Amino acid sequence: MSGRLFSLPIALVFAAMVVPVHAATIEITMENLVISPAEISARVGDTITWINKDVFAHTATAKNGDFDVTLPPKKSATSVLKKAGTVEYYCRYHPNMKATLKVEP
Amino acid sequence: MFTRRSAAIAAAILLSSPALLQSASAADKPTDPQIAHIAYTAGVIDINAAKQAQKKAKSKDVKAFAEDMLRDHEAVNKQALALVKKLNVTPEDNDTSKALSKQASDKLAELDKLSGAAFDKAYVANEVAYHKQVNGALETQLIPSANNAELKSLLQTGLKIFQGHQQHAEHVVAELK
Numbered sequence: 001m002s003g004r005l006f007s008l009p010i011a012l013v014f015a016a017m018v019v020p021v022h023a024a025t026i027e028i029t030m031e032n033l034v035i036s037p038a039e040i041s042a043r044v045g046d047t048i049t050w051i052n053k054d055v056f057a058h059t060a061t062a063k064n065g066d067f068d069v070t071l072p073p074k075k076s077a078t079s080v081l082k083k084a085g086t087v088e089y090y091c092r093y094h095p096n097m098k099a100t101l102k103v104e105p
Numbered sequence: 106m107f108t109r110r111s112a113a114i115a116a117a118i119l120l121s122s123p124a125l126l127q128s129a130s131a132a133d134k135p136t137d138p139q140i141a142h143i144a145y146t147a148g149v150i151d152i153n154a155a156k157q158a159q160k161k162a163k164s165k166d167v168k169a170f171a172e173d174m175l176r177d178h179e180a181v182n183k184q185a186l187a188l189v190k191k192l193n194v195t196p197e198d199n200d201t202s203k204a205l206s207k208q209a210s211d212k213l214a215e216l217d218k219l220s221g222a223a224f225d226k227a228y229v230a231n232e233v234a235y236h237k238q239v240n241g242a243l244e245t246q247l248i249p250s251a252n253n254a255e256l257k258s259l260l261q262t263g264l265k266i267f268q269g270h271q272q273h274a275e276h277v278v279a280e281l282k
Contacts, residue, residue: 033265055181055184073180094269095273
């Protein structure tokens with residue numbers, strides 16, 4: 001019991017130090033060769049969870065080179081947003097799959 | 106107007122697909138076990154073509170395209186095998202599958218004689234023609250004939266991905282010029 005009381009404030013301090021206050025996790029899904037949502041806003045420090053529900057391998061590749069995530073079939077991956085800006089990205093294997101990620105500072 | 110136009114498109118697709126034209130007159134509506142066989146065969150054909158291209162292609166774009174074909178068609182066929190197993194269906198050989206295989210082995214032999222840029226061009230041009238043929242067959246014959254909902258859905262996903270392949274191949278053809 002005393003251990004729990006002790007560790008809670010520490011955990012709070014630790015969280016405040018490492019993670020920006022409003023950091024969120026945003027899910028972007030690739031299913032049936034469609035990226036959804038097609039357009040979404042996030043903030044620097046947020047984490048994107050890329051979820052590939054297809055039996056095909058996909059990538060989330062930023063046109064400006066900010067990120068290039070490879071997603072094997074039925075797998076997911078995460079990336080933390082480090083730079084603000086509007087990023088258009090697509091799947092290198094299936095270039096018809098396109099979407100936009102707006103990263104606010 | 107629309108009907109006339111789509112009829113013309115359907116006719117064009119049939120004319121460009123000798124293998125599928127034959128089967129259309131023999132049996133208008135293939136059964137699910139036949140459809141599964143045709144779809145799987147069509148995938149194997151493109152996988153073999155891609156393997157040949159991986160050995161022979163010179164251009165980086167063509168090599169990358171072949172790699173994409175291998176990855177996607179293997180994924181679709183793996184899914185198709187899992188589905189026939191689940192449905193307890195035995196794919197059934199048929200005239201369309203046979204005609205497709207014959208056409209493909211002739212093409213492999215023809216392309217095997219080419220090398221370098223000539224191979225690259227011929228391979229990608231054939232990929233455009235082949236995907237057009239398969240997509241036409243999926244749209245006009247295989248998808249409408251499929252009874253099982255899961256089979257139909259797999260064919261629809263296949264069509265979507267193969268339409269992307271056709272566009273990709275057309276793009277590579279344009280780049281090679």
